Amino acid sequence: MKIVLLKEGVHKDVDKDDPRFPNACTEICSAVILLKAENSEEENIIIDTGNWGYEKEILTELEKQGVKQDEIKWIVNTHMHLDHISNNYLFKNAVRVSKNGFWFADKSGYWFDDPEEIKVPGIKIISTPGHTPDQRSIVVESGKTYVIAGDAIQAEYIIKGTFGVPSNQDYIDSAKKIVDMADVIIPGHGKIIEGQDLEDLKKAVYKMEVK
Ligand SMILES: [Zn+2]
Numbered sequence: 001m002k003i004v005l006l007k008e009g010v011h012k013d014v015d016k017d018d019p020r021f022p023n024a025c026t027e028i029c030s031a032v033i034l035l036k037a038e039n040s041e042e043e044n045i046i047i048d049t050g051n052w053g054y055e056k057e058i059l060t061e062l063e064k065q066g067v068k069q070d071e072i073k074w075i076v077n078t079h080m081h082l083d084h085i086s087n088n089y090l091f092k093n094a095v096r097v098s099k100n101g102f103w104f105a106d107k108s109g110y111w112f113d114d115p116e117e118i119k120v121p122g123i124k125i126i127s128t129p130g131h132t133p134d135q136r137s138i139v140v141e142s143g144k145t146y147v148i149a150g151d152a153i154q155a156e157y158i159i160k161g162t163f164g165v166p167s168n169q170d171y172i173d174s175a176k177k178i179v180d181m182a183d184v185i186i187p188g189h190g191k192i193i194e195g196q197d198l199e200d201l202k203k204a205v206y207k208m209e210v211k
């Protein structure tokens, strides 16, 4: 399957002149990733759907790929923060792999406590807790090992030697698991990490300590 970044994840201060955010101080939206089916065995999957306000941008990019909204067969959410799930509603034909609860009163989510039990064709879902207890990452083998990490990898903070989340050992253990297995990391926010950037990140992850 082809990995397409429909929207790069952002988390940054808002430019005060940006007309899209007249009253906000932070722009935040997760990465939205299309795993595009390339043959009849594969199915179109979207990993995370971003924040409110980005619908048009996401759908425009999807259209450029020649994929219709109702052709998305699966939505997999890395975790249940609003900046990752808000546009799930756009893909009404999809089976939603996300936890039910406050956000999803319809109870149509498809969820197992052990993510290895979730069978979505062409991907592997692994448990990478720390940012939240139920944070998952998605592993895609497509020539290289890609890990779509949600907020399990917040490189900007890790490189600086800080945590983006409350400091905990689970976060460190999950980050080690990801940097050890990945050739390419697609994080929830920020640029795709590979090559020297991944080497630098790996060093920083191995220096992390619970504070
Ligand atoms: Zn996030």
Ligand SMILES: [Zn+2]
Residues within 6 Å of the ligand: 079, 081, 131, 151
């Ligand atoms: Zn989050």
